[in-house]
Amino acid sequence: MNIPRTSFPRVVIIGGGFAGVALAKKLSKQEVQVVLLDKHNYHTFQPLLYQVSTGGLEPDSIAYPIRKILKDFPNFYFRLASVEEINTDQNKVITNIGDLKFDYLVVASGSKTNFFGNSEIEKYSMAMKTIPQSLNLRSLILENFEEALLTSDLNERNALMNFVIVGGGPTGVELAGALAEIKKGILPKDYPDLDTRLAQIHIVQSGDCILKGMSEKASQKAEDFLEKLGVNIWKNVRVTNYDGKTVTTDTDLTFETATVVWAAGVKGATIKGLDSTDFVTRGNRILVNEYNQIKNFQHIFAIGDIACMVTEAHPFGFPMMAQPAIQQGKQLGDNLLRIIEEKPLKPFVYKDKGAMATIGRNKAVVDLKNVKFQGVFAWYVWMFVxxxxxxxxxxxxxxxxxxxxxxxxxxxEARLIIRPFKRN
Amino acid sequence: MNIPRTSFPRVVIIGGGFAGVALAKKLSKQEVQVVLLDKHNYHTFQPLLYQVSTGGLEPDSIAYPIRKILKDFPNFYFRLASVEEINTDQNKVITNIGDLKFDYLVVASGSKTNFFGNSEIEKYSMAMKTIPQSLNLRSLILENFEEALLTSDLNERNALMNFVIVGGGPTGVELAGALAEIKKGILPKDYPDLDTRLAQIHIVQSGDCILKGMSEKASQKAEDFLEKLGVNIWKNVRVTNYDGKTVTTDTDLTFETATVVWAAGVKGATIKGLDSTDFVTRGNRILVNEYNQIKNFQHIFAIGDIACMVTEAHPFGFPMMAQPAIQQGKQLGDNLLRIIEEKPLKPFVYKDKGAMATIGRNKAVVDLKNVKFQGVFAWYVWMFVxxxxxxxxxxxxxxxxxxxxxxxxxxxEARLIIRPFKRN
Structure with a gap:
């Protein structure tokens, strides 16, 4: 890769998500050369992907060109590239557009959908981790309604209007709420000849509550909100398979559906060459010390979703959310400058700012450190944040x-089938 | 197609562009059943497609769900369908989702890019008539810049940064202006390591002026504006081929380029079964009488780009623009109600509201009936309209x-490669 070598040390960052961008910003205008690699030329604001899938927002408004984020930083280089391997012996990143030497490497490759090894589920269900995936889901939902109009087979129409969301975390809950609002507000107007009652939205949750990471109060209230919206919540049910027609579970429960959204879990997006069992741990995340250094390396780091930093309060690492990613990115920026200046490193301390989820119009749940609240005000706070x-x-x-x-x-209004999904 | 038969006569409209939508709106709340067929579930505001291609607007903001346009109209049916054939003997439309009988049929299928039979040009050049096409062009332009960074071959870099637009009509002119502004404003910031001067924008125009349909003053001023922006205009040059690498012309002039945008012409999108040489004329348009009736038929009509209504002032039909389409749609709505009420039809009279084109920031040309002006004020008028x-x-x-x-x-800011074009 033809990036000029300067007298400044070169920091290569893999991934332009929350962690990678926060780090790059921190290093801007410092005496380091920063090369950011990503397979997209934009940063994605993942928390709002579900609104793209449900026609509430246009995709372009939650994406931001990475080049623009750092346009005034003279030592910043962006390359649109897929990283194929990391060679830690030669301090080299191997990509589809050539190799790149690094002085410091930061893996901020994030996470990807975890299908737990089930290839049928992977093949037939929809994920919602990227903008193209969210647009595919948007197209599919709308194509289903169009198709439901055409069939005279009631079972088929049922399946087309049935939505099964696997996983009751924030993604599953927010998507279910948005679908319920479509059922209530859009469906009767756009498809007066479809029986709205057929449209069923299910959340299937393997554990005994939704929004597991949040307070009991938030979880309970979210459940109430969803039930009010007509969403069916199935707890303590584990999905075992989906063959494109039928969802089977570890109970007697089955669902006939044309749409399964898999929001049941994510795993670290590890990269070949940096996937030793020495440090790849639970959930495919990379174990790091309190400076985000990867075991055996002084100059290779991991931040964000891919990093698992074990603390007493978080024995399995921090939650895979924006906040730990942003905080680690900033902190590592400081620490990299300290390394270069030969100063001692500062350990990372996570400031838990709480968690929130929105269920629908005037309905959200917010857990802050000292206060937890739900309802209209929570909804405004959610939007503001x-x-x-x-x-x-x-x-x-x-x-x-x-x-x-x-x-x-x-x-x-963004209920548009710009690129049909089924015909692809 | 399972659309219930009522006592109202059924009007089937093929196409949800300006003409089809204007007609459907006119018929709303009247005693007719309207079935609108389109292969997209949205109406596209085509005059702004070039801004999608150049990252100025998100695609969703120039698209509008067709179902929503007519949501309060009880006798309106929309079907997402591709029309395959029209059977005029049986008054039947044959589509990919089934057949449909009609009492009145209105063909508003618009126009498509005219490659004049050159399959190589069709294969390698980009069209800009639909939102997916515009997004492909957006991706290609950005992918070209990313690729230009990677190559050390100067010829290849040149080709990647060279843009050839064939056709000097409004589409070509507006796109060229937008690309020139990207060259000036975005390229130096986003790609500081690329030599901006390599980015060349060419308009190749077979006739002796650009914006042929407009006044001489507008044409001349548009040319001045483009030249100020650094666009190269080649007049009296006809492109003869493009093999994916080299554009050849009927002169000695050739261009090495990775991007050819074909804006050299459109032709009517005729449909099998309604393509008799009895009435299909110049530019593949359907000859209609002053009531938009197609020859030999009382109950089959064509409106908009596909229709060619010959008048003294417009011996080759009206320009293929939004205004004639909207006006014909409205007028035909009135006339259909007259037919049903057994009243005499009113002939269509085109109200020429003028034409306009924008070249860039503060630069537009406007021809109204009694006044023609160019520059900043014209630009504001263009935006307002x-x-x-x-x-x-x-x-x-x-x-x-x-x-x-x-x-x-x-x-x-919408310089996003959401769906890569080259990798497809």
């Missing part, structure tokens, strides 16, 4: 316009 | 936010 963390003034404005419009009009 | 004709309040707001942002910040 998401607007605040969204990158880019234009994106904020466009998202804001959409939200105000959707709120006033009970609408979601 | 386009906002006004855009369907949907949310779309208008989002486009407005983007335009204000782009204007103030000299920016285009």
């Amino acid at each position: 998401h607007l605040f963390f969204l990158i880019g003034f234009r994106n904020r404005m466009v998202v804001f316009v959409n939200w105000v419009y959707n709120y006033i009009r009970f609408d979601r | 386009h906002l006004f004709f855009l369907i949907g309040f949310r779309n208008r707001m989002v486009v407005f936010v983007n335009w204000v942002y782009n204007y103030i910040r000299f920016d285009r």
